[in-house]
Amino acid sequence: xxxxxxxxxxxxxxxxxAFSTYExxxxxxxxxxxxxxxxxxxVLEAVASLVLAIAGATxxxxxxxxxxxxxxxxxxxxxxxxxxxxxxxxxxxxAGIASKAS
Numbered sequence: 095x096x097x098x099x100x101x102x103x104x105x106x107x108x109x110x111x112a113f114s115t116y117e118x119x120x121x122x123x124x125x126x127x128x129x130x131x132x133x134x135x136x137v138l139e140a141v142a143s144l145v146l147a148i149a150g151a152t153x154x155x156x157x158x159x160x161x162x163x164x165x166x167x168x169x170x171x172x173x174x175x176x177x178x179x180x181x182x183x184x185x186x187x188x189a190g191i192a193s194k195a196s
Contacts, residue, residue, distance in 0.1 A: 097154025100146050107143035111136055 114136045122130050 097150045097152075100150030100153065104143045104146035104150055107139055107146065111140040111143060114139070 115132060118132060118136065119128075122128060
């Protein structure tokens with residue numbers, strides 16, 4: 095729940111920073127000074143929203159599973175039972191790369 099709230103706040107802060115940037119640049123354009131850097135508060139708001147988004151995504155993500163050697167070898171053994179060339183052969187036939195001599 096906390097992760098979702100942080101992501102929502104980060105999204106809203108980033109949208110506000112984008113809107114503030116647009117307003118600032120349009121204000122500079124109206125004054126005839128298109129060059130100029132962004133104010134520090136807009137940059138700080140964008141960086142803060144990035145930090146909040148990272149924290150929210152980290153909190154919201156499920157915990158990592160421990161990968162053991164036994165489980166990894168069991169999964170690899172199941173994958174090796176299938177012929178890995180089958181999908182490539184189907185691609186070659188569909189793409190017309192192989193010669194159609196037969």
